[in-house]
Amino acid sequence: LAEKNPDDQVEPASITKLMTAYLVDKAIADGDVTLDEMVTISEKAWRMEGSKMFVGVDTQVEVEDLLRGVIVQSGNDACIVLAEGIAGSEENFALAMTERATELGMLDSTFTNSTGWPDPGQMMSARDLATLALLLITEHSEYYSMFSERSFTWNGIRQGNRNPLLTLNIGADGLKTGHTSASGYGLVGSAEQNGRRIVMVINGLNSKSERRREAKSLMSWG
16 A cells, blocks of 8 residues: 555564564474473573563473563563574574575565564565564464453563554554664554454654554554
8 A cells, every 4th residue: 555665674673573473373383382382491581681571590481471472572581482492592593584584585584583682684674574464464363362462461570562553443453563773663563444454564763652653644544
């Protein structure tokens, strides 16, 4: 319906976690892991900075809870735990992310980590993000409902979903926000009204309020 610089490579920040969630969903679908499988928290994951699920080092957490930690809480620690559990290391998982993106035709996407932590090699385009959002909605619909959950509590800490579209009563049911000083404020969002679904991607905005305003405007127009 509308596009501006859709193929420019930009830092995706925490929107990277959509690709992490996609690979976790695929691993579950392929039978490599199960939702109730317990994964041990490494020191690397526990020490990770930024947004956190607040898992405890050397404890064990179910894959389902970790996936909610990624999707709802944007937990960097949860991303690393899942990456290590599925691929043996975060580095191997990032290689798998890039390989799978290429297989899906997302040729402007390269990954060096599972979290979106700033790195010169971590890049995606708006078009690739829209492609990925549709895949999450259609290929792994059984897990997509997690993106609409308003909050998740772990270890006694309740954290709200950062997606501003979820509270606007416009049919929004996903997906993910991101922010770093280099990338600005971004959002991949989706909403459905009267059987019609819209997916939108914005990035490079200057504040949370601007992101909320522009996302609502664009989604309502669509």
